[in-house]
Amino acid sequence: MLGKMKVEKKFLSKDKWHSVTRVFRYIRPYLGYFIFGMIMLALSSVILMVFLFVAGEMANAANGESRFGLPVRDYGWVFLILLVAQAAFSYLRTVSMAIVSENGMADLRKDLFNKIATLPYPYFESKRIGELTSRITNDIEKLQNTFSVTLAEFLRQIITLVIGIAVLAWLAPRLSLIMLASIPVVVLVAMVFGRYIRKISKERQDQMADSNTIAEEVLQNFQIVKSFTNEYVESLRYSRSIKEVVEISIRYAKWRGFFFMFVITLLFGGIFFVLWQGALMVESGDMKLGDLFSFIMYTGMIGGAIAGLGSLTTQLIGAIGATDRVFEILDQEHEIELSKPLKTYPRFNGTVSFADVSFAYPSRPEITVLKDIDIHIESGQTIALVGASGAGKSTLTSLLLRLYDYDRGIISIDGEDVRQIDLTTLRRNMALVPQDISLFAGSIRENILYGRPDASEEEVVDAARNANALDFINEFPDGLDTIVGERGAKVSGGQRQRIAIARALLRDPAILILDEATSSLDAESEQLVQLALDTLMKGRTSIIIAHRLSTVRNVDQIYVLAQGEIVESGTHDELMSNQHGAYNQLARLQLETD
Numbered sequence: 343m344l345g346k347m348k349v350e351k352k353f354l355s356k357d358k359w360h361s362v363t364r365v366f367r368y369i370r371p372y373l374g375y376f377i378f379g380m381i382m383l384a385l386s387s388v389i390l391m392v393f394l395f396v397a398g399e400m401a402n403a404a405n406g407e408s409r410f411g412l413p414v415r416d417y418g419w420v421f422l423i424l425l426v427a428q429a430a431f432s433y434l435r436t437v438s439m440a441i442v443s444e445n446g447m448a449d450l451r452k453d454l455f456n457k458i459a460t461l462p463y464p465y466f467e468s469k470r471i472g473e474l475t476s477r478i479t480n481d482i483e484k485l486q487n488t489f490s491v492t493l494a495e496f497l498r499q500i501i502t503l504v505i506g507i508a509v510l511a512w513l514a515p516r517l518s519l520i521m522l523a524s525i526p527v528v529v530l531v532a533m534v535f536g537r538y539i540r541k542i543s544k545e546r547q548d549q550m551a552d553s554n555t556i557a558e559e560v561l562q563n564f565q566i567v568k569s570f571t572n573e574y575v576e577s578l579r580y581s582r583s584i585k586e587v588v589e590i591s592i593r594y595a596k597w598r599g600f601f602f603m604f605v606i607t608l609l610f611g612g613i614f615f616v617l618w619q620g621a622l623m624v625e626s627g628d629m630k631l632g633d634l635f636s637f638i639m640y641t642g643m644i645g646g647a648i649a650g651l652g653s654l655t656t657q658l659i660g661a662i663g664a665t666d667r668v669f670e671i672l673d674q675e676h677e678i679e680l681s682k683p684l685k686t687y688p689r690f691n692g693t694v695s696f697a698d699v700s701f702a703y704p705s706r707p708e709i710t711v712l713k714d715i716d717i718h719i720e721s722g723q724t725i726a727l728v729g730a731s732g733a734g735k736s737t738l739t740s741l742l743l744r745l746y747d748y749d750r751g752i753i754s755i756d757g758e759d760v761r762q763i764d765l766t767t768l769r770r771n772m773a774l775v776p777q778d779i780s781l782f783a784g785s786i787r788e789n790i791l792y793g794r795p796d797a798s799e800e801e802v803v804d805a806a807r808n809a810n811a812l813d814f815i816n817e818f819p820d821g822l823d824t825i826v827g828e829r830g831a832k833v834s835g836g837q838r839q840r841i842a843i844a845r846a847l848l849r850d851p852a853i854l855i856l857d858e859a860t861s862s863l864d865a866e867s868e869q870l871v872q873l874a875l876d877t878l879m880k881g882r883t884s885i886i887i888a889h890r891l892s893t894v895r896n897v898d899q900i901y902v903l904a905q906g907e908i909v910e911s912g913t914h915d916e917l918m919s920n921q922h923g924a925y926n927q928l929a930r931l932q933l934e935t936d
């Protein structure tokens with residue numbers, strides 16, 4: 343245990359180091375730019391240091407103590423040359439580092455996106471969507487910053503430190519010792535202090551976020567707050583939270599005030615002390631005035647470099663964490679290879695059979711969600727799955743789509759075990775019309791084309807017509823180009839369903855899975871949707887997850903599920919004739935609630 347903790351505490355464990363070298367692989371194609379950028383950065387940093395030295399030397403020249411005999415008036419040219427060179431180096435560095443980081447990180451981002459898109463379904467359940475998005479956005483952003491700025495800044499500060507200390511030691515060794523014994527110490531103390539203050543600032547932000555959540559919640563559930571007349575309770579909750587924000591803010595302000603007092607007093611105290619010692623040396627003739635001038639400026643640079651290195655190290659550690667998280671996903675096993683879709687696939691006949699299938703979700707292995715399921719569907723038949731909520735209807739269809747692998751039994755299509763069928767071929771032969779239809783944010787055309795991206799305009803129009811959608815689409819001024827809004831919010835529920843049906847029609851699947859919408863539409867819209875569904879089901883094997891029994895009267899076979907088991911099966915009439923059967927009970931219950 344102790345040994346393990348020690349390993350975890352190490353700044354760069356072997357695994358982490360491995361991730362770092364892997365991320366550098368993304369930089370390798372742009373290595374030339376990377377090296378060039380680093381050289382430009384080194385040159386511009388050196389020039390900055392030379393600049394400070396030349397400024398001091400100019401003061402020496404003005405004081406009649408020039409080292410190189412260059413008259414003061416010529417310093418203008420020297421500065422000009424240095425400035426132009428510095429500008430050119432900085433520009434070249436910024437551009438070349440951007441080429442490296444933008445391209446390298448875009449490659450990494452694409453790899454990550456492709457990996458996420460091809461991961462098996464259960465992976466998404468174990469992660470929150472926000473977490474995965476954050477990998478593509480925040481983590482890669484962090485790495486991008488590292489390659490465009492942090493690494494370069496790190497190098498710059500090291501150069502500043504090395505050159506700075508070397509020049510100081512050469513200019514005035516004794517004063518350098520005095521300076522090195524005071525300024526870096528103050529800077530280090532200030533950094534630790536600064537970190538503590540950042541912690542309080544974070545606390546303040548968190549508390550503020552909590553208060554904002556209360557406000558947001560109230561706004562989102564305005565109707566509920568009003569109907570329960572809970573305005574006063576909410577007001578209390580909000581003011582309590584805001585009060586805490588104020589308390590933390592004041593504590594934060596006090597520490598900040600103290601921090602600035604500390605920094606100004608000690609840091610400036612240190613600088614003045616060095617300045618004073620230097621002035622004494624100038625007075626006694628041990629140091630030139632211009633050198634003291636350079637000395638103080640170098641001291642400032644060194645102090646800045648030490649502080650900079652501290653925060654850059656924190657950023658680099660953060661970037662290593664980000665690298666780790668990104669590679670954790672990249673190392674997952676994907677379920678399909680990402681390749682250009684084939685135009686044609688072997689088409690199934692559509693005979694589906696579940697033989698003795700049992701299943702438990704990987705996240706809850708102790709609960710058997712489906713037990714010994716036996717279902718046989720002939721090609722072109724329609725069956726319905728009915729049963730209480732949580733009975734296992736959706737799970738059954740997820741297994742057919744092979745979103746999960748089952749534990750026992752065999753699911754086969756046209757006599758072949760689905761586990762032996764190529765996943766893309768399997769899913770290409772199916773279409774799912776889900777319960778909650780959420781469209782992509784583009785146009786109606788794009789949403790229909792999602793069923794088969796290479797379909798012609800004529801096929802799209804045909805699909806829309808057969809889905810009873812063409813009339814309402816044509817009524818929109820932009821027709822098929824109408825933008826449906828985020829998740830399809832700008833079209834009605836019934837229209838969304840018909841767009842989804844058109845999409846499924848365009849796909850022309852051998853097997854159709856239909857999760858009936860629970861929220862009811864008005865009678866007219868319902869009829870239009872039902873007619874569209876009838877067209878869609880024609881000539882295919884269809885599995886309907888039915889919530890309303892009225893829609894399953896004409897199906898070939900109904901399976902009643904209860905707690906993961908099939909408790910009854912038969913046609914509507916057969917099942918209704920069993921007075922004490924589960925289906926009969928469900929039907930009576932629905933009659934009562936309708």
Ligand SMILES: Nc1ncnc2c1ncn2[C@@H]1O[C@H](COP(=O)(O)OP(=O)(O)OP(=O)(O)O)[C@@H](O)[C@H]1O
Nearest residue numbers: 467703705706711730731732733734735736737738
């Ligand atoms: N991803 C999951 N991980 C773990 N358990 C799950 C998961 N999805 C569903 N379950 C559980 O499996 C059981 C069957 O759920 P399923 O969604 O198949 O029921 P359903 O009959 O389709 O219900 P509904 O009519 O409400 O959609 C439920 O007990 C549910 O809690």
